[in-house]
Amino acid sequence: MNTTSVYLDRAVAQFASLPGIGRKTAMRLVLNLLQRERADIDAFAATISSLAENVRYCQLCHNLTDDALCPICASHSRDHQTVCVVENVQDVMAIEATQQYSGVYHVLGGVISPLDGIGPQNLEIDSLVARVAEGGLKELILALSPTMEGDTTAFYIYRRLGDVPIAVTTLARGVAQNDQLQYTDELTLGRSLVERRPFNQHPA
């Protein structure tokens, strides 16, 4: 279904190349852009160009940043002896949003997933091991998703660390806040029972 404008077709094809955007949605987005002032359309395009030009990976934690070091790694008010290992940039944002963490991060860029052809060599695991081996760290929090791939990756990292003297922890698993017990899956409920905690140790 081509339109009567080559440029319109091209823009629709570009938007439709984005994940989850079909041709009809792409057309709707492009027509919305076309209704804007020319300066606004140019600003939209310039913002995308500036992405390629300015955004890069933090040398230390591989988070996205505009400088050599990301604001978190460059901050003096963060605890640089505690490193939270996460799968991707969105996970950093999710953890930052909790306002419960003051350490730094290490973004793997994915998890080990043989089916998708992603092995340890495709991830920032060597750089993590090197970062730990340099010393000076107290704790490594393996904050990966509680899935088969996440668990495999966590276990692989744990093995790679060998006997480096560092505390390795992982996120607590259990029933989610506000979940109904009767609808909680049995694995989660069973594990939360086995790992039950003294009542007065629960955070407020």
Added chain:
Amino acid sequence: MNTTSVYLDRAVAQFASLPGIGRKTAMRLVLNLLQRERADIDAFAATISSLAENVRYCQLCHNLTDDALCPICASHSRDHQTVCVVENVQDVMAIEATQQYSGVYHVLGGVISPLDGIGPQNLEIDSLVARVAEGGLKELILALSPTMEGDTTAFYIYRRLGDVPIAVTTLARGVAQNDQLQYTDELTLGRSLVERRPFNQHPA
């Protein structure tokens, strides 16, 4: 929820300004772009810029085009005596996709909708009336959506045409192909009964 990159934040804000795209979806789209080659990101941006620069409205039918006249108005193989009046560019594409129409179009750019502050003066109705008044046309097909606004607009146009000698037609209404009768709304089913046709006049 800001990221650790100002440029990333800006791009996410731009994508989130598009209809139906929330912040999380915008982030997913931008991260997808970031994983591409720099040349591909620049091509994406250039395509958007070229929209503003090159796409304009056809002088005659107000469809989107790259030239003064759209390919349909400029075509010698179309019937220029039959004009199909539609609400927007997507409707042109929908009708073209049927391959049942060989005439030309007139894109109103909307329908009369007092609640949204859209009156006849905001639409390409004056230009349509002028186009008809110039003469040389045989038929005007009012192909507007069968809604309150579409019907109002069609009736307004019909009134504005006065007694210009031109056949004014509208799309047939009735049960949709492959619809189950029991689930068809009563207005549609009632009207399709009142406007029943001789069996042997149905197209194959």
